[in-house]
Amino acid sequence: MREIYMDHSATTPVDREAFEAMIPYYTNEYGNPSSVHAKGRAARKALEKARDQVAALINADSREIFFTSGGTEADNQAIISYMLSNAARGNHLITSAIEHHAVLETCEYLRKNGFELTVLPVNSLGIVEPEVLRKAIRPETALVTIMHANNEIGTVQPIEELAAITHEFGAVFHTDAVQTAGKLPIDVKRMGIDMLSISSHKLHGPKGAGCLYLKKGTKAGNILYGGPQESKKRAGTENIPGIVGFGQAAELAAGRMTETSEYLNRLATKLREGIMADIPHTIPTGSLDNRVPGSVSVCFEFVEGESILLMLDSYGVMASSGSACTSGSLEPSHVLLAIGLPHETAHGSLRLTLGKDNTEEDVDFVLEILPKIIGNLRKMSPLSGKGGSN
Amino acid sequence: MYSQKVMEHFMNPRNVGSLDEANGVGEVGNAVCGDIMHIEIEVEDNIIQDIKFKTFGCAAAIATSSMVTEMVKGKTLEEAERITNRTVAEALDGLPPIKMHCSNLAADALHEAIKDYMARQEKS
Numbered sequence: 001m002r003e004i005y006m007d008h009s010a011t012t013p014v015d016r017e018a019f020e021a022m023i024p025y026y027t028n029e030y031g032n033p034s035s036v037h038a039k040g041r042a043a044r045k046a047l048e049k050a051r052d053q054v055a056a057l058i059n060a061d062s063r064e065i066f067f068t069s070g071g072t073e074a075d076n077q078a079i080i081s082y083m084l085s086n087a088a089r090g091n092h093l094i095t096s097a098i099e100h101h102a103v104l105e106t107c108e109y110l111r112k113n114g115f116e117l118t119v120l121p122v123n124s125l126g127i128v129e130p131e132v133l134r135k136a137i138r139p140e141t142a143l144v145t146i147m148h149a150n151n152e153i154g155t156v157q158p159i160e161e162l163a164a165i166t167h168e169f170g171a172v173f174h175t176d177a178v179q180t181a182g183k184l185p186i187d188v189k190r191m192g193i194d195m196l197s198i199s200s201h202k203l204h205g206p207k208g209a210g211c212l213y214l215k216k217g218t219k220a221g222n223i224l225y226g227g228p229q230e231s232k233k234r235a236g237t238e239n240i241p242g243i244v245g246f247g248q249a250a251e252l253a254a255g256r257m258t259e260t261s262e263y264l265n266r267l268a269t270k271l272r273e274g275i276m277a278d279i280p281h282t283i284p285t286g287s288l289d290n291r292v293p294g295s296v297s298v299c300f301e302f303v304e305g306e307s308i309l310l311m312l313d314s315y316g317v318m319a320s321s322g323s324a325c326t327s328g329s330l331e332p333s334h335v336l337l338a339i340g341l342p343h344e345t346a347h348g349s350l351r352l353t354l355g356k357d358n359t360e361e362d363v364d365f366v367l368e369i370l371p372k373i374i375g376n377l378r379k380m381s382p383l384s385g386k387g388g389s390n
Numbered sequence: 391m392y393s394q395k396v397m398e399h400f401m402n403p404r405n406v407g408s409l410d411e412a413n414g415v416g417e418v419g420n421a422v423c424g425d426i427m428h429i430e431i432e433v434e435d436n437i438i439q440d441i442k443f444k445t446f447g448c449a450a451a452i453a454t455s456s457m458v459t460e461m462v463k464g465k466t467l468e469e470a471e472r473i474t475n476r477t478v479a480e481a482l483d484g485l486p487p488i489k490m491h492c493s494n495l496a497a498d499a500l501h502e503a504i505k506d507y508m509a510r511q512e513k514s
Contacts, residue, residue, distance in 0.1 A: 122455035324424045344421035380406050382428035382444040
């Protein structure tokens with residue numbers, strides 16, 4: 001059976017070139033970069049090369065890149081360490097209702113431990129409106145953390161405006177760029193970003209690596225203690241093979257970004273328009289104008305997401321959903337509820353996120369089977385007769 | 391995560407639809423929590439002669455609905471009343487723990503349909 005992977009917001013395959021760059025650091029060059037000897041020096045050299053490669057992706061200085069185990073750790077470090085290090089500045093932080101749990105639950109942890117938290121609402125497209133931030137920010141606000149683009153509905157935030165407002169009030173701006181790094185141009189200097197999180201495995205690098213960008217002079221510290229690694233900001237022996245693969249993948253992503261994003265936009269537009277044309281009672285979610293390349297997200301009324309995913313899977317098509325059954329809880333995704341969808345609509349969510357290896361034939365195949373799948377599930381649904389047809 | 395039997399019933403559900411001659415109808419669940427099971431039965435001489443379902447929900451919801459219709463077709467009302475959500479899940483070789491609560495309501499829908507049938511008999 002043909003395999004069609006359309007879940008690139010969850011994870012991506014490792015670029016062949018990145019994988020090959022990693023191998024020597026598992027076999028011959030297994031040194032610890034903290035060691036003085038030749039193998040240690042080789043590992044150190046590889047580590048610093050990767051740092052340069054990742055820094056170049058976001059126009060940062062290499063000394064501003066601190067490797068972590070991934071996006072989640074980077075988010076935790078940025079938020080927790082910044083708030084703890086700047087308690088004198090203020091104990092208020094601001095985030096948005098559609099953040100990844102790595103940010104939301106970290107902010108919630110701080111709230112439970114005495115910090116004040118404001119969670120900004122989003123509009124129906126999933127955008128944090130700059131004026132909403134302006135109303136919520138206060139003199140004692142130390143940190144504003146708002147994601148660059150949402151993982152479920154693909155909406156890209158007006159980061160530059162949000163960062164500018166944050167700075168007017170003397171606070172620091174963090175963004176989780178896990179969904180955009182390597183896909184959309186990021187210039188931390190031009191955009192006014194003080195802290196930024198990246199995950200390697202979302203940009204065709206290996207799992208288990210990521211980084212936190214900390215603008216020079218930003219007073220953030222550790223959450224892991226016990227060693228001087230990463231300029232004393234992140235203890236623990238560095239995951240050298242993972243970091244090498246991350247660096248290589250970042251360089252490759254930067255090199256092909258324009259071409260790939262045009263390609264992905266074209267495929268995603270065809271897929272979304274095909275779905276909207278062929279399947280009635282379908283609601284597109286997120287912004288169509290400000291969107292991560294390759295992301296298609298919709299809700300089908302009268303059917304449930306997990307059923308859609310398993311039916312697609314039986315044809316070899318791999319996708320995801322924000323329905324309750326797939327979130328592992330009894331509630332559908334907080335993102336879909338935050339953009340104002342009723343529960344019953346949110347249960348029918350489907351996310352198809354394309355990658356550079358997807359083809360036009362993949363899109364045609366999904367457009368061939370998806371109307372049948374939704375049609376069959378709707379025939380089985382007691383809601384179809386009540387709310388509409390098909 | 392699902393047993394082969396669950397997947398088999400999900401992919402090829404039995405007795406989907408509605409009955410022209412239904413004399414008992416049951417529905418449980420709601421759209422907010424993501425599961426609705428609707429069952430229609432046709433009872434004659436105390437025996438469930440025919441049964442159909444419509445379900446909105448995940449694979450477990452659809453598979454349990456399909457299974458319960460298969461289990462009670464041709465059975466007496468007393469036999470049907472003895473079927474529980476648990477026995478339906480067992481007949482499917484089990485369900486993941488999280489699904490036991492939210493998506494395992496098919497026997498409840500059946501019992502509602504039987505109750506509706508009984509109420510209609512009393513009236514007539």
